[in-house]
Amino acid sequence: MSPDTHRATAAAILPLVGGPDNVTSVAHCMTRLRIGLRDRALVQDEALKAVPAVLGVVDDDTYQIVLGPGAVARVTPEFEALVREAPPARTAPPARPATAGALLERGTALKEARKARNATPVKLLLRRIANIFVPLIPALIGCGIIAGLNGLLTNSGLLPAVVPALAAIASGFMSLIAVFVGYNTAKEFGGTPVLGGAVAAIIVFPGVAKIEAFGQHLAPGQGGVLGALAAALLAVYVERWCRTWVPQAVDNLVTPTLTVLLPGLVTLFGLMYLAGEVAGGIGWFADRLLATGGAFAGLVLGGLFLPLVMLGLHQALIPIHTTLIEHSGYTVLLPILAMAGAGQVGAAIAVYYRLPRNRSLRTTIKSALPAGFLGVGEPLIYGVSLPLGRPFVTACVGGAAGGAFVGLFNQLGAGFGSTAIGPSGWALFPLLDGPTGLGPAIAVYAGGLSVGYAVGFAATYFFGFTPQMLTDLNTDPGPSPTLTPPSPEPAPA
CATH class of the missing domain: 3.30.1360.60 (Glucose permease domain IIB)
Structure with a gap:
């Protein structure tokens, strides 16, 4: 355009x-x-x-x-x-x-x-956390793809002189992501952004290795994005507190100093250690979840992700994905969650074939499918499945089947994940990595997509419409669409 x-x-x-x-x-x-x-x-x-x-x-x-x-x-x-x-x-x-x-x-x-229904305190908090991480997605995608390319060159032995340069480009942002998280946290919660970034920068400063907390020396980056988020949030509250009592004449000197000093001490002697333990626990739980109950876990995660996308809450998972990438180099959850998009694509294709006379809806599907194959499901959700009701449910069934397939292979020892967050669908292939190598990861992920497409299509084709729906919808509504995307509440099945 x-x-x-x-x-x-x-x-x-x-x-x-x-x-x-x-x-x-x-x-x-x-x-x-x-x-x-x-x-x-x-x-x-x-x-x-x-x-x-x-x-x-x-x-x-x-x-x-x-x-x-x-x-x-x-x-x-x-x-x-x-x-x-x-x-x-x-x-x-x-x-x-x-x-x-x-x-x-x-x-x-x-x-x-x-x-x-939607503006509960928990959901509003999750959306605010999502607002911290959403601006970081383009850099995460770009650096993740460069990291994947660098891995291919390393394994193939090609262009050895370029490998260190690509490693630096791919790793630079991730090594300082805590600073960006701190900056955005302060901005989102009403503090001075640069002060949030300054407090979060403590976490990645190499000199923290000389500091001992809880009987052990700290490691640069310990606590990662979780520690940065907590530190910057504390800085916001300290700054607000300072604004209530510091005289205006010395506010520019006292408030920034205390806003960095007090949360900085708490970060060094408490938050870094605690956030590091939480991050390690998230990694351990994800590994154990898929190793012991991979098929069932994949079924649940793949089946429930579309409703999260529908409500806009899927962005709240970004801190978890980022923590897993920091912990093990990739997030094992994203390939499973990506299966929801496969179920959506399969369901949309079934709608296309079940309603051959509805030219308006078929045009919408044809225009939205390319984005759907690349993992962006919102056009299909709001333009196709959600207004129809039943196809939204059957799309979730397809996502659950694809998730169970990928989860099963994790349970069998062929685990893998994505080195960055953001894309899914076919766009996720360049970001795949795992201990068994790139080939098995690509094969399992492609198999999961195929299962999601097939089950989403079959469930929608055979169970996605009542006879009355077919009678009402399988007509030519003229140039204007019969269905318009409604609010993010599912229509009755």
């Missing part, structure tokens, strides 16, 4: 979310444009869903518009530019819904019904 097309998409979206005066913040993840809103009632949901580039909407702590991978990274800066360039409002903002009934339907019902 051309830049003009991306700008046109942004221009189409802006008035439908209440105009620039209604936008308080703009951000994006891998597939969604995330907008902070002053007044949710000004958003025109159905009109947004009708914009050709929009694959779905999600009403959460921010209003999220699903645009798909690649497109969202290009539309977001255009949207931000339009918001910045907009002249000050000279007229009243768009009118609210004219009747109390419409207001209830478009505002209160959405906020009360959905957020009452």
Whole structure:
């Protein structure tokens, strides 16, 4: 798509979310444009869903518009530019819904019904933690792929002069990831970002090896991202405390000093050791879980991951993945969780063949399948399976079957994982690694994808539709889609 097309998409979206005066913040993840809103009632949901580039909407702590991978990274800066360039409002903002009934339907019902279910303290905390790690994903992907390429060159003996350079490029970010986590933690929780990064930097400083805590010398990097998150969070609270009593005349000197000093001491003589023990426990538990109950664990993890994606909570697993990568060099969980996307793809293909007369839905599937094969399942979730209801459940069945397949081979000793987080589907192949070598890892992962595709297809083809659904849906609805992606709550099966 051309830049003009991306700008046109942004221009189409802006008035439908209440105009620039209604936008308080703009951000994006891998597939969604995330907008902070002053007044949710000004958003025109159905009109947004009708914009050709929009694959779905999600009403959460921010209003999220699903645009798909690649497109969202290009539309977001255009949207931000339009918001910045907009002249000050000279007229009243768009009118609210004219009747109390419409207001209830478009505002209160959405906020009360959905957020009452989703805005629990635990879920809100998980989303905030996810906000810390989501900006790091591009670097994790890039460095992970470079690490995989470096592994191939090392094993093949090719280009030996390049290997050390690639190792440095791949490892540089991971060696300092604690600093980035600390910076983002302070930013997310309302502190000064650079102070959070400064406290977290203590963890990776080589000189900590001279410090003894709990009867043993610390190791640089001990505690990893978990320690960095905890240290920066403590720094935020210390900074807030300082702001309440430090006189303004000396605030610029005293507050930064105490914000780094006090959490720094706690980090060195407590958090690094404790976070290191937690990180080691996570690694041990993941290894034992798959070694002793791999098939069942894979079944559960693969089957439940799509609902997590649907709710946007899958990003909260990033700290666990990152900890496992720090612990063993790869995360064993990601290849299993990736099977959920395979089940989704299989289910979408079955829908395509079961509804040969529904040209609109088949067009949606054809446009969303490439992203689905690369592991981005949201376009298929919000554009296909979730509105239909039953195919969402059968897609989960396919993911469970693929997860059980991969988990079984972990249980049999052919364990492997991903050296980075972010992509899944076919895009995960370059990131695979394990003690048995790259070949077995690729073979098992490909087998899991095949099982997920096949079971997702079969379960959807034979059990994904009632006779009445087939009668209603297997028709040509004309140029406009019959189904529009709803909120992230599953339709009744």
